[in-house]
Amino acid sequence: MWFPERGFHVSWSFWLLILLAAIVSPLTIVLSILLAAALHECGHLLALRAFHVPIEGLRLSAFGAVLQARGAQRLSYGRELVVTLAGCGMNLVCGVLTAWFSLHYVWVEGFVFAGAHILLCAFNLLPIPPLDGSHALNLAVSALFGPLVGDAVAALAGVLCSLALLGGAVYLYVQTRGGALVIFAALALLLSALKELRLARRAIKV
Template identity: 40%
Template sequence: MSHRLDGAVRVTGGFVLLSAWFALENGAAALALTLLAAAAHECGHLAALRLCGCGVRRVRIGILGAEMETERSRLRYGAELFCLLAGPGVNLLLAALLMIPARTWPGWYAAVGANLTLGAFNLLPIRPLDGGAALELLTAWRFGPAAGERAARACGALCAAALSAGLLRLIWASGGNLWLLPAAGGLAAACLKELSGWPGPRQGRRLRRSL
């Protein structure tokens, strides 16, 4: 089940349910801060793509985050890397800037945390996160596309497995904090997809990331 917006943006039912669950567990204010940080993240990517003369064909927002599809074949490696890192870069920059008012009004620390967490999480070397795509790109830039795919697959599978196991252990130690379960499941799925050779031979190049 999914909800289409303007024909170019797709929001899945899984994302709606996950957002509702987050709001019930953490409150509407926490959800609003998270969504604002995610919007800033996406605006960073979109602004970078526009600067590089590359448009977005469609956006899909699902349980694992947002996925942009764009024709990037004309982008050079440096420009493509800039577009990938623009999203987490905006979040980390906002986190640093928001520290200024947070010193006077502690309530701002929640916004700092939302942007810092989102920016750092997306830099993990796991596809479809920005860090995983950046690792693939950097390795391909130096050693070729095949080496980039192998590096991203191996590093992504190892990191995703370790983080998933760590979250499952944390769930057990915390007495069953189910809010960590979607993240653990998503990381486990990413690990299995990399180990099984997913994605297969690519027909196009896409920016794919998680919120």
């Protein structure tokens, strides 16, 4: 089995997200995003395998997938950073290759797949928890100044970026009357960032 200890779990929020996406978006876009998300997790999985870290479980939710691997905590900051960015790296490579193939062989639908990869890569690089960009920032700062500073910097950056994302989503909705789902996503990310900030402040006080 791939996940012998904790198994494979799918949250209700994941199915709700798929249902909403299927209602408001064409099927091609939904399938493109799902494929890009699956390959994103394959990037993380391959990196963990390369460092001989056993995968214990996989959980899917509206925020994406979480590979459960306690052994990753024993990796150095550098190796854990590689694992964290491997998913975005996979999306970037797949996006560029798909765009090149679509351009040279006039495959119009291929640009949708390429766009899904590039957008997912860019979104996951945002320094907002629980996205990869936040964890990567935490690891980089922790390697230089220690984990307490890393947690605090990543949490503060998450709050600021999620506020900016929420402001942009609200502006987009006012101008176009579209993008309501983006507002809800930005609110959820803001709540997650505020939670991380509270935890970081509590750790510093202790």
